Structure formats: C-alpha cells, structure tokens
Amino acid sequence: MDEQAIKEMLEKVRDGRCEVAEALQVLKRWPAEQMKFACLDHHRHLRTGFPEVVYGENKTAAQLVAIMEKMLQGGGIVMATRVAPEKAAAVMAELPYLNYHESARMLTGNDEKIKRVKNRGLVLVVSAGTSDIPVAEEAALTAGFLGNPVERVYDVGVAGIHRLLDKQELLKTAAVLIVVAGMEGALPSVVGGLVDKPVIAVPTSVGYGTGLGGIAALLGMLNSCAPGVAVVNIDNGFGAGCMAAAINRR
Numbered sequence: 001m002d003e004q005a006i007k008e009m010l011e012k013v014r015d016g017r018c019e020v021a022e023a024l025q026v027l028k029r030w031p032a033e034q035m036k037f038a039c040l041d042h043h044r045h046l047r048t049g050f051p052e053v054v055y056g057e058n059k060t061a062a063q064l065v066a067i068m069e070k071m072l073q074g075g076g077i078v079m080a081t082r083v084a085p086e087k088a089a090a091v092m093a094e095l096p097y098l099n100y101h102e103s104a105r106m107l108t109g110n111d112e113k114i115k116r117v118k119n120r121g122l123v124l125v126v127s128a129g130t131s132d133i134p135v136a137e138e139a140a141l142t143a144g145f146l147g148n149p150v151e152r153v154y155d156v157g158v159a160g161i162h163r164l165l166d167k168q169e170l171l172k173t174a175a176v177l178i179v180v181a182g183m184e185g186a187l188p189s190v191v192g193g194l195v196d197k198p199v200i201a202v203p204t205s206v207g208y209g210t211g212l213g214g215i216a217a218l219l220g221m222l223n224s225c226a227p228g229v230a231v232v233n234i235d236n237g238f239g240a241g242c243m244a245a246a247i248n249r250r
Helices: 003-015 022-028 042-048 061-073 085-094 128-145 168-173 187-192 211-224 237-249
Strands: 032-034 040-041 078-081 098-102 106-109 122-127 151-154 174-181 197-204 229-231
Touching: 003 022, 003 061, 003 106, 003 128, 022 061, 042 151, 042 197, 061 078, 061 085, 061 106, 078 128, 078 187, 122 128, 122 168, 122 237, 128 151, 128 174, 151 168, 168 174, 174 187, 174 237, 187 211, 187 229, 187 237, 197 237
Parallel strands: 122 151, 122 174, 174 197, 197 229
Antiparallel strands: 032 040, 078 106, 098 106
C-alpha cells in the first residue's frame, strides 16, 4: 500500500464508505507482517518511495505464491524478479491474475496501478548486445513500474559503434541512461562521453572465459574515464532501474 492508497482509505472512513473495523484490519498488517518464512515490509513504499520487491530465484513456487498473495492484498504494485519460466507457470497456476515478463524473468501484479509521474524525464535503457537484453529488460520494467517513461535501444555495442552513433539524438533526450554490457564492458564509457546526463552502467555475465562471469565488464566500468558514470552489481538490472527512478524523482 502506498501513500495514495492510505489517503483513499482514510477518506472512505471519513465519508462513511468504509467501516473503522475494516480499516483497522488493513492497518494491523503495518508496518510488517510476519509469515513462517518471510517478514513482509508493507511500510517500505512510504519510507523509501520503492515498494518491496520479491527476489524469486531461490524461493520455491509455493513460497512465491504465499508471499505475492499477501502483497497483492495491499493493493499496490507487486514485483518478483529472477523467476524462471517453469516456476512462473507454477505460481500463475495459483495466481492467474499475475503477469509474466519472460525476457526480464519478472512476475508482476496490479499492473493497472502503475502511474506515470508527470514531468519525469525519459529513462533510456541501452544494451550492447542481444544477449544483454534479459538484464536490460529487468532494468526497463523496473523503472517503468516505478512511474518513469522508458525507451529502449538494444544491440548497439562497440563492435559496430555506428549503430550507437545513429541514436545520438535519442540519447540526448534522456534524463537518465542505463547502459548494459557484458564482454569488456566498454559501452557505458562511450555513452558517457556523448551525453551530459547520469549514466548507470550495468555489467552482465555475458562473455567468454576471461570475462570471468562479468567481473571483466565490472572492472572496466569501474575504471571508466568518462565522468558521470556509476556502476551497479553484475546482472543487477533491478538495482539500475531503482537507481534511475531515484535520480529521476529529483
């Protein structure tokens, strides 16, 4: 539940459209709700501006069903990251009103509650290669669910730099850029040298043996000579989307 939902509930109580006992039942779950295997932080959106998001990779389908069902009852947007297709299918068999975004490996609910915040600038998500798209999509969907307009430019890596240069006008319209790359991780430095906006670099684990599962890209981005480039963890599209939203909020 976010600030707007709380205001609406209080207005209903004031106007007699909601019983005090009904509102009390909702508020009893605040600020946290203890489950057998999780403690849900219902207060996070009010505290930080970001809703609690479920990391799905090491949770069972049954755990995801139980957690997301509770979260959906709060009425806000619900997201789970790193959910494999088979696990997503098992969850959606129990919660068919969820949506699965396969390229990003994300489950979402209450999508209709997404509100585009007025006057927010564009978050542009750029990927070096097609293989980086899953991480890029996680970033793009996260930023979009947090109320930001999002556009995508994919497969414009340095091996064919003319593809990126063709998009310079679009690059300049962005308020924040998320640049996703594996291999040697050079693309964020190039983008950082073309724009005067914050660049969030996301190293991916895409690459051959000496890429070391994304460490080579991470180190390359951390050593970028382009100013205005910040780096998140390997494959952390979700973190990049949240950071872009936080920057854009200001």
